[in-house]
Amino acid sequence: MKPFSSLRPIFSALRRHKAAVTLLVLEIALTMAVLGNLLFIVNASMRLEHERTGVMGRDIGVIQSIGVIGTPNPGTAAGNIDLLDRVPGVVAASFGDVPFAGASTYPVYADPDLHKRLAAPYLFEGAQGYAKTLGVQVIAGRLPREDELPSSNAKIDPGLITQALAQRLYPQQSPLGRMLYLGQHGGGGVRIVGVMRELRGSITGRNSDGDSILLETRVGNQDFGGLYLIRSQPGQLKRVLPLAAKALQKANPGHVTSRVMTMAQIRQMVFRGASAINRILMAITAILLIVTALGVGGLASFWVQQRTRHIGTRRALGATRGAILRHFQAENLIIVSMGVALGAALTIGLNVLLMQRFAQPRLPLQYVAFGALAMWLLGQLAVLGPALRAARVPPTTAMRAA
Amino acid sequence: MRDIHGYYLRLALRSVARTPWISALMVLAIGLGIGACITTLTVYHLLSGDPLPQKSSRIFYPQVDPETSTFVRRDPPDLMDYTSAVDLWKSERADRQAVMTNSPLKILPTGAGTTAFDAPSLETTHDFFPMFDVPFQYGGPWSVADDTARAQVAVISKSLNDRLFGGGNSVGHMLPLAHGAVRIVGVLKHWRPAPMFFEVLAGRYSHGDTSGFYVKAPQVYLPFFTGMQLNAGHFQVFTCWKIPTDTVNLENQPCDWVSLWVQLDTAAKAQAYHRYLVDYSDQQRALGRFTHPTNVRLMDLMQWLAYNRVVPSDVHMQTILAWAFLAICLVNVAGLLLTKLLRRSSEYGVRRALGASRKAIFAQCLWEALVIGLLGGLLGLLLAVAGLWMVRQQPVAYADLAQPDPRMLALTVGLALLASVAFGLWPAWRASRISPAQQIKAP
Numbered sequence: 001m002k003p004f005s006s007l008r009p010i011f012s013a014l015r016r017h018k019a020a021v022t023l024l025v026l027e028i029a030l031t032m033a034v035l036g037n038l039l040f041i042v043n044a045s046m047r048l049e050h051e052r053t054g055v056m057g058r059d060i061g062v063i064q065s066i067g068v069i070g071t072p073n074p075g076t077a078a079g080n081i082d083l084l085d086r087v088p089g090v091v092a093a094s095f096g097d098v099p100f101a102g103a104s105t106y107p108v109y110a111d112p113d114l115h116k117r118l119a120a121p122y123l124f125e126g127a128q129g130y131a132k133t134l135g136v137q138v139i140a141g142r143l144p145r146e147d148e149l150p151s152s153n154a155k156i157d158p159g160l161i162t163q164a165l166a167q168r169l170y171p172q173q174s175p176l177g178r179m180l181y182l183g184q185h186g187g188g189g190v191r192i193v194g195v196m197r198e199l200r201g202s203i204t205g206r207n208s209d210g211d212s213i214l215l216e217t218r219v220g221n222q223d224f225g226g227l228y229l230i231r232s233q234p235g236q237l238k239r240v241l242p243l244a245a246k247a248l249q250k251a252n253p254g255h256v257t258s259r260v261m262t263m264a265q266i267r268q269m270v271f272r273g274a275s276a277i278n279r280i281l282m283a284i285t286a287i288l289l290i291v292t293a294l295g296v297g298g299l300a301s302f303w304v305q306q307r308t309r310h311i312g313t314r315r316a317l318g319a320t321r322g323a324i325l326r327h328f329q330a331e332n333l334i335i336v337s338m339g340v341a342l343g344a345a346l347t348i349g350l351n352v353l354l355m356q357r358f359a360q361p362r363l364p365l366q367y368v369a370f371g372a373l374a375m376w377l378l379g380q381l382a383v384l385g386p387a388l389r390a391a392r393v394p395p396t397t398a399m400r401a402a
Numbered sequence: 403m404r405d406i407h408g409y410y411l412r413l414a415l416r417s418v419a420r421t422p423w424i425s426a427l428m429v430l431a432i433g434l435g436i437g438a439c440i441t442t443l444t445v446y447h448l449l450s451g452d453p454l455p456q457k458s459s460r461i462f463y464p465q466v467d468p469e470t471s472t473f474v475r476r477d478p479p480d481l482m483d484y485t486s487a488v489d490l491w492k493s494e495r496a497d498r499q500a501v502m503t504n505s506p507l508k509i510l511p512t513g514a515g516t517t518a519f520d521a522p523s524l525e526t527t528h529d530f531f532p533m534f535d536v537p538f539q540y541g542g543p544w545s546v547a548d549d550t551a552r553a554q555v556a557v558i559s560k561s562l563n564d565r566l567f568g569g570g571n572s573v574g575h576m577l578p579l580a581h582g583a584v585r586i587v588g589v590l591k592h593w594r595p596a597p598m599f600f601e602v603l604a605g606r607y608s609h610g611d612t613s614g615f616y617v618k619a620p621q622v623y624l625p626f627f628t629g630m631q632l633n634a635g636h637f638q639v640f641t642c643w644k645i646p647t648d649t650v651n652l653e654n655q656p657c658d659w660v661s662l663w664v665q666l667d668t669a670a671k672a673q674a675y676h677r678y679l680v681d682y683s684d685q686q687r688a689l690g691r692f693t694h695p696t697n698v699r700l701m702d703l704m705q706w707l708a709y710n711r712v713v714p715s716d717v718h719m720q721t722i723l724a725w726a727f728l729a730i731c732l733v734n735v736a737g738l739l740l741t742k743l744l745r746r747s748s749e750y751g752v753r754r755a756l757g758a759s760r761k762a763i764f765a766q767c768l769w770e771a772l773v774i775g776l777l778g779g780l781l782g783l784l785l786a787v788a789g790l791w792m793v794r795q796q797p798v799a800y801a802d803l804a805q806p807d808p809r810m811l812a813l814t815v816g817l818a819l820l821a822s823v824a825f826g827l828w829p830a831w832r833a834s835r836i837s838p839a840q841q842i843k844a845p
Contacts, residue, residue: 019740019828019829019832020737020740020741020744023733023736023737023740024737026733027730027733027734027737030726030729030730030733031730033726034723034726034727034730037723038723041719066518107641112645113644114471114643114644114645115471115472115473117473181645204609204611206609256517256518272797273796273797273798276795276796276797277716277796280792284438284723284727287434288727288730291430291431291434291730291731291734292730292734294427294431294734295431295733295734295735295737295738298424298427298737298738298741299737299738299741302741302742302744302745303741305745306744306745350726353722354719354722357715357718357719357722358610358715358718358719359609359610359715
């Protein structure tokens, strides 16, 4: 069979139904545009949920222990860290900020007079053993030495910065030994002694997420509350964290343990809203596809009904069932292809609108390709039922109807 | 004329009933589209509303630039330093004025089994309450004299009163804090300004993630200067332009952290106040305390909210997507309606041949679209109620605000009519163009 001879009746049929064809093309194009953009938004947001923070999150747990003022408490910060360190299964313990909780951004300056503002990185502050507890990976320089850890009111602290921040502040140069000045934060300077591979204060998808500074300060006999951290032996956190919390509470009768959480739980809490929205958007996507499939199917089924007599005639003249089936499938393919052409333009147009208004990133072309594929598939599925029905039309219909 | 349209309506209903499946499909599609639109538009409307409708145009947010660093901002900072805010407050040039800042305040309930907790607090001055029409259940605001006398008093929210005092009249009771107790002078009624406008700031830096502006109102209100003493060390600065020498007592530090709200009852007063801000700024520069060129702003409440782009960008985006969704549904329905009408070509041909005008056929078809559109609207309204329930399940600060609203009804009718015209016009026109002769000839 010549492949193109079968196309001619299709085109002549399409020309006679301009209105319906136009609507189908529009339907396909709009659905494709919304589908591509929705999937892009959902996918970008889901990818964030799995972005790394740079700490050994699976084995880190936090215990928020809040001092009740006026209640005497025998525990001290240094003593508490030692105590947590000795809990069986704990690899390292400290006190300080963790990604998503505590770490916040501060402007940093190149000079002590705060004239030249460089960036606004996340500041991770903790006590002795902090970097080890977080498990950050040092790729240049070193961690602050035990003997150079400042007490809380020092003016210059040794600190680490992330590779991302280093490359932005000192491109092509070594950051080691350079100074940074913190604006509002007690006004200290930071001497950079090391570079970390990565450490993110929060995960928003912006490049600045990975700009971080880590400072260690020695804590001693003060009694203060806040976030105590432990890192357990790999995979042991579920067992070790409650033990650590119990030990800490026992040693600090004047404190209230307000939260005991694993990093994984904190992360889940942070992304709760986004996951809920993603679920809704996925549901809308599904409904969208169903509505369009029903619309396309409805039109196809009408066409079949309208052309029952033509089909009967063709069957009587020798067309096989397969030929009738292919006719409707090819017809659908042609219409959907026109929709896809328009849809590709609309997909990009909608993305540009969202880029301008909501700082959405540019949509990769794979989404256009995926949308096109989805529309072809959807069209073929929607037309299958009506086309099969058409193929079953017996040749005698043509004669009976006459 | 009315009879004729009644007749068309009956024809339309009969036609809908004759093709139950295709009609149901059309109603469902319209319903889904309208449901999505009403849900997102209602949330959008709630979040972009005026939190103080009776007087927002008389409430203003003054800004000055007190910074002395070499970096000069285009827009003045979102908050003031303590000295400027208190100077302007003391000058009493406005009809009402209140300085404010906020902090977490530790509450220590007495009694067995109770634990300490942090309550969000606002440190402000007397005028806050009358200026923002804050409703009281028991007692009232502290007096103007209490402001400067550093009176050890507080106003608490309904929720805190419910939690600590079981909802009873707690005026005169003591609120136990970390450093001593304060006497309760007033208990608020339920008060849920949305957004919590008097703490809106820095929206320009939030990258559209502004749902935090819709948190619930503070639970404790302390006189400003009382709070400075009681909760020193717990105040957050917005920014500092020089290294602060003391991070506990921020009063004389080179930091922006206090806001000032004023009420100005006439446009002339607002103009005069703006002039006063310019004069104040000039005078402070003459004294050497300010160094930057005079850069003052006096936005009214709604301008301030717009400047901070309070509506979260995902709500914006969902609204746009909902419109796109409705458009898809409408095109779908238009296709279905077209096929349905054309399927009855012979009927219209007969009616035309018997003398019906094109206009009559057109009207009849449009009536059918209208019936389907209104049924779809009804379904959409039900779906929107479900959609808002879904929004209320979200872990966002504004979740509790997403309640069904009587205005949704009018919106539904409007959208349904609009949709009917949008999807019905073309198919109806096409049906009215059917040539009678050809249809009658056809078997």
